Amino acid sequence: MTETSSPERERRPDWAAAAIGLGLAVVAVVVAWNAYSLRGGAYATVGPKSFPYVVAAALAILSVWTLVEAWRGDFPKRDHDELGPIFWIVAGLAAQLLLLKPAGFSIATGLLFACAAAAFGKRRLWLTIPIGIALAFVIWMVFTRLLKLALPGGPLERLVF
Known part of the structure; x- marks a missing residue:
């Protein structure tokens, strides 16, 4: 047709x-x-x-x-949505929301980072999860230690500090 x-x-x-x-x-x-x-x-x-x-x-x-x-009907035609990347982003946001208190900022945000990377095509979770956790831990240290703002800490943050 x-x-x-x-x-x-x-x-x-x-x-x-x-x-x-x-x-x-x-x-x-x-x-x-x-x-x-x-x-x-x-x-x-x-x-x-x-x-x-x-x-x-x-x-x-x-x-x-x-x-x-x-x-x-004057809006331009929208592109087709790819459901795979949308799923990864929503899953990462849900994981961060559910794990923020029990696992802490670094682990929860590291998982969000890994899911966002998977949405963009980097599906090597064994690599992106530790990188995300390390970056999130540095961000947690900057916010809590330098700026004196409160972010939820978890086992990783308690282990180091």
Whole structure:
């Protein structure tokens, strides 16, 4: 079946873009609702409530614009998504989220590094996991020792310090 350039084919609504437009509208309503519930700033015309209203208005305008473009079908054709790399990235983020407290920052972030490397084609996990853990450990040391910020420590961090 060949793809034709008939007006019906080009004018078909883009339902994914419409969902994004509706999501923008929901975010605009939430921001406006939170701005309405803010207290303070009654003594000045421009206060802490002003900027969230500006953000909500901008989101609402973007929402309407996105919905109109989605209805017209004017968005460019999207590329096909490769599910393998998406799986690796999501798996790495999930592993970091689940292992951050029990395993510590270095191990959890090292696994995220290895999964991201696998998503980009470097599937030698025996090499990327130790490299990721070492890099994450250096980052942990910089943040906790030099900058005095708190990152969760695990067995590796307790072993060294």
